[in-house]
Amino acid sequence: MKQQPEKLGIREYIAIAILMAGARATEDTPATLFQKVENAAWMVPILSAALFFIPLYLLLKTMSLFQGKNLFAVMNKLLGKYLGFAVGLIIFVISSSAISFDSRTYTNIIRTYYFNTTPILVLYAILIAICAYGAKKGIQHVGSVSFMIVFWVICSLIFALLLSTQDSTFQSVLPIWGPGILEIIKTSPGSLAIYADFFLLTMLVPYFKSNKEFQKGTWIAYIFVSIQISAAIFCIVCFFDQSLGGLGYPFHTLIRYISLGTYIPNIEIFFFAIWIMGAIIRFTAFLYLNALIFGQLFKIKDFEYLIPSIATIYLLIGLIPESPIETIVHLKLTVRALAGPMFAAISLILWLAALVKGEFKHAKNKNSM
Amino acid sequence: MKKSILKSVKKLFNKEPHFKEKSNQDRINLKHRDISTDYDENLEIFKSIFSIPKNSDVKVREFTIRTLNRRAFILYIGTMVDGAYIQEGILKPLIENVQPSRKIEDILSFPVEETKSKIGEITEDITSGNTALFVEGDHQCYLFATTNIKGRAIEKSDNEVIVRGAKEAFNEKLFDNIGLIRKKIKNENLIVEHLVVTVRSRNDVFLVYEKDLADEKLLQSIKKRINSIDSDSVIDLSILEQFLEERPRSLFPTILNTERPDRAVSFIEEGHIILLMSNSPNCLVLPATFWALFHSPEDHYLRTPYGNFIRLLRLVALFISMFASAFYIAITNYHVGMIPPDLLMAIAGTRERVPFPSIIEILMMELAFELIREAGLRVPSPIGPTIGIVGALILGQAAVQANIISPIVIIVIALSGLSSFIISDVSMNFAIRISRFLLIFSAGFMGIYGMAGLIILGLYYLVSLKSFGVPYFAPLTPHTFSAKDLIIRPVPMKLKFRPGYLKPKDMVRQGKDS
Structure with a gap:
């Protein structure tokens, strides 16, 4: 029985967005930020959010001109067939490399912290297989599952951070500006990639009842995520102080350290279980988005059938680097430094193109009529 | 293309058998x-x-x-x-x-x-x-109309036992069953529609619904599904249930089967559709969500705090019966650091002389428990209690003394087995018991990572299940307007809305002024 595709609800969308973007606090982002701006790292997410707000706002405004059209349709309309395709290809390449490196990072986390003797291929393949299965079910179902677990993910994050305050020193955020205001401002544009997911999520507009609902959901999730990441980094900075510079994945070190009273010394498994569920949702949504982009680029209507093969390719790309820390960190940092500003620039270009083409005036006339 | 080739090859080797049938x-x-x-x-x-x-x-x-x-x-x-x-x-x-x-x-x-x-x-x-x-x-x-078929009288409900509320249950006589429903809904809009499912034995199916509530499209789709049944005899409602389900091979049920008329009535008044059949002492509720299968009528009959208490208890039981054994395997095999040192020593001490790995232990005991359970169901009732004592005491005690099983495994299995009895719906109960085994295997394979992966996989599967177009976890997700009677139920005065996923013709349960 073929059923009508359902619409994506705003709750489910917010849940996906929070799981996708909010997960950054639990991987290596705090550590990389700390290396640049030391104890002022917690400010960067907020500053970047403020900075990325402008292109995202303009992008959503441009998108609202074209009701029910996704990012690629808008790009094709505004930039023309060839330029639109070229820009789309760039986005696809960037997001593809991002998903490969990110999923590899997560697999590394699983291996280094919890399953030291299991071959990386097994851990990685399980992760990707589950994501491919979920992504093939469709974004509505991914949304439903993420809505069901997002509460627990946030609760466990808050719980872990609260437990960590037992042993943290709040003085370590002082001096408040870290290495200096100038340094923070210089870092912020490079960290725009934290919010790059929101740029990709605009692909989901056709699944909504209206553009307005999408905008509302995006802003709620955007504000929530920026506060969540910033608060998490704040707690992590307080907890580790200077030693944060030498750590790869501070959140996982933190959950290994904390304990529930004296009787239960290790509770990292609870946090790990919930964290990995969130991570699976994250990559499922990410995988779905990439397949969607691919389908749009090459005009494949039933792109859901591509998901298993695309997932396999990402798995293979992610497996290439032999020594993960060295290679991945370098590649990832380059991709990240590139992705944020690039997406911001594309948003601005789209807005400018709409402005020059007079689409805003056009829409206004239409409304007044 | 590939599929069609495969199909034709299959056809070549798998010919429909031809019988010499006598023409009538x-x-x-x-x-x-x-x-x-x-x-x-x-x-x-x-x-x-x-x-x-x-x-x-x-x-x-x-x-x-x-x-x-x-x-x-x-x-x-x-x-x-x-x-x-x-x-x-x-x-x-x-x-x-x-x-x-x-x-x-x-x-x-x-x-x-x-x-x-x-x-x-x-x-x-x-x-x-x-x-x-x-x-x-x-x-x-x-x-x-001189029909007078002999049958059972209206008796107490056996399989869905509750403390408060009506005790009577459906029996095999259709007229009694419809009468039990009519007795509770004195409204001319209650329709009892007759359909015939099969040609040979002419099994009657009765659709019971309220005309001014049930969604017309839902009704049509149910009738269409019933009419499309191609079989010469459907002797029981439970078999009809399998014919009607969208995924008959699925582990989780998508139709509620109940023997309590009061429960059926509460569903009719929400806008669901009930199926009755002669010779079946139960009814089918369509469509059914996870929540319908999870709830018990008792939740509503008890005062709000008590009702919510047993619901939370049931939720905990559901988690324990699903995850306890798997969690034990994951912890003892992969994440030993989690166990407090004193307890770890105790567990290690009792396991010292047990020759099997813990997953074998757990599987053996789970199997034993399922055997005891099934045997207890099938034995003639006079010796029923004896089986329980033999199973629990002799098997458990002797297995521990013979160093085949460590005592902690007995605790884990007893806990998870006991908890599984709290899920009252028979189909749901089976679904949970079987998925428990899957979780045990995944935990044995990959520890907590395997378990978390399987949980997410299962959730992806469950949210994609549909019962006559209604998503399995509606109205939680995807969200629709409803009385918010999911895990925690509000006081009855606040249960104002009928479930929105049914698209009832009348959304608000009206009070006096209408």
Whole structure:
């Protein structure tokens, strides 16, 4: 029985967005930020959010001109067939490399912290297989599952951070500006990639009842995520102080350290279980988005059938680097430094193109009529 | 392309078997004919249809209607009718009446159900317990509702035991079942619609719903599904359930099967549709979500805090029965650091002399528990309790003493087994017990990572399940308007809305002013 595709609800969308973007606090982002701006790292997410707000706002405004059209349709309309395709290809390449490196990072986390003797291929393949299965079910179902677990993910994050305050020193955020205001401002544009997911999520507009609902959901999730990441980094900075510079994945070190009273010394498994569920949702949504982009680029209507093969390719790309820390960190940092500003620039270009083409005036006339 | 090739290859090797079947075309043609006005011909036809006198309980009684001075015979199945009715209401007036009257209806005190002339239709009526009266020279046959089938009385509900609330349960008699529902909803909008599912045994299915609540589209889709059943006999509602389900191979049920009329009524009043069948002491509720299967009527009969307490308890039980054994395996095999050192020493000490890995231990005990459970169900009731004692005491105790099982495994299994009894719905209970095994394997394979992966995989699967177009976890996700009666139930005054996923014609449960 073929059923009508359902619409994506705003709750489910917010849940996906929070799981996708909010997960950054639990991987290596705090550590990389700390290396640049030391104890002022917690400010960067907020500053970047403020900075990325402008292109995202303009992008959503441009998108609202074209009701029910996704990012690629808008790009094709505004930039023309060839330029639109070229820009789309760039986005696809960037997001593809991002998903490969990110999923590899997560697999590394699983291996280094919890399953030291299991071959990386097994851990990685399980992760990707589950994501491919979920992504093939469709974004509505991914949304439903993420809505069901997002509460627990946030609760466990808050719980872990609260437990960590037992042993943290709040003085370590002082001096408040870290290495200096100038340094923070210089870092912020490079960290725009934290919010790059929101740029990709605009692909989901056709699944909504209206553009307005999408905008509302995006802003709620955007504000929530920026506060969540910033608060998490704040707690992590307080907890580790200077030693944060030498750590790869501070959140996982933190959950290994904390304990529930004296009787239960290790509770990292609870946090790990919930964290990995969130991570699976994250990559499922990410995988779905990439397949969607691919389908749009090459005009494949039933792109859901591509998901298993695309997932396999990402798995293979992610497996290439032999020594993960060295290679991945370098590649990832380059991709990240590139992705944020690039997406911001594309948003601005789209807005400018709409402005020059007079689409805003056009829409206004239409409304007044 | 590939599929079509595969299909044709499959066809080549997998030919439908051909049987030499005897044609009964004559019989089918006969059934479409009208009865004749000739007395002897009618008698002959029906005697041959019902194989009289070979068929010992089909009775024919020939007599003369005195006032009309015409010959007549009645035909009925002796085991399905009330003999006294026929004697008092049909035979006596016809034979003894002396007042001159031309019409059969005026002579008889027994109400004439209807008159029919098609042979096939008359045959159907007789087989369902009606009495047929054929009068010489009449071109139609009189049918009387004399059915009196023996069966169980209305008894207490056995499988869904509750402390508060109505105790009566459905039985095998359809009229009693519909009466039980009618008793609770005194409203002319309650419709009891009759459908016939199969051609050969003509199994009746009754759709019960409220006309001004149930969604028309849902009703149509259910009727369509019932009509599309291609089978010669569906003898029970539980088999009909399997025919109706969208995914009959799925581990999780998508139709609720209950034996409590009060529960059925509460679903009808929300806008669900109920299916009843004769000879089945239960009813089907369509569509059913996870929540419908998870809730128990007791939650609503108890005061709000108590009702919510048992619901939370049931949720905890669901988690324990699903995850306890798997969690034990994951912890002891992969994440030993999690166990506090004292406890770890204790566990290691008891496991010291056990030769098996812990997953074998758990599987053995789970299997033993399932065996005890199944055996307890099947044994004749006088020795039932003994089985429990033998199973629990002897098996458990002896296994520990023989160093086959460590005591902590007994605790884990007992806990998870006990918890599984709290899920009252039979299908849901099975689903959880079977998925427990899957979780045990995944935990044995990959520890907590395997478990988390399987949970997410299962959730992806569950949210994609649909029961007649209604998502499995609605109204939680995807969100629709509802009374918010999911895990925690509000006080009854706040249960104002019917579930939005049913698209009921009337969303608000109205109060006085309407």
